[in-house]
Amino acid sequence: MDKIPMTIAGHKALSEELNHRSSVERPNIIAAISEARAHGDLSENAEYHAAKEQQSLNEGRIQELESILALADVIDVTKLGGNTIKFGATVELVDEDTEEEKTYQIVGNPEANASAGKISLSSPIARALIGKEEGDSIEVAAPGGSKAYEVLKVSYI
Structure with missing residues (x-):
């Protein structure tokens, strides 16, 4: 794949978003899933399904950010x-x-x-x-x- 041109500020912002999603959002979502599981029947548990959807979106964005940053050509x-x-x-x-x-x-x-x-x-x-x-x-x-x-x-x- 081709390199993605990026400014230093843009690279920093995307790195910070990746760090936040990995170290803050991910544990919060896992905790929400655990709490929703404790409520019982998963087939009718809206909290569980919402947390799983949020986890899917967050993990997708993490993968996207990792790909972008791996291909980044940072230009000062x-x-x-x-x-x-x-x-x-x-x-x-x-x-x-x-x-x-x-x-x-x-x-x-x-x-x-x-x-x-x-x-x-x-x-x-x-x-x-x-x-x-x-x-x-x-x-x-x-x-x-x-x-x-x-x-x-x-x-x-």
Whole structure:
């Protein structure tokens, strides 16, 4: 499988989630299952079934996190530089229609969170930005129609 590019902060956040799920959530769920088993007949025990479902979801997420972290290619974006936009860049844009300014950091898929200003390397806007420089204009096909942006600033922080 291919390596997954990731920032140091993204790797740390996923590692912390894995640790929390393994060392806190897992024992809590096991305790809940044990308590539900003590209530008797498992076929009609909603608490037992809910705890088993929660255990299944938690274990699935643990496996997913372990896979992602095993394939992580951690990149220190503070050591990157230049004028062109690439992975890890923090980009200030202005919408050419509304004059609204937005700031995004281009990150790996597992750490993307658009509401926090972190967009996935594979998102349409990030793909349009890669290789561009300050002053360049881009056009992105969005669900509500095409959007045009101008790159105001590129930094690696």
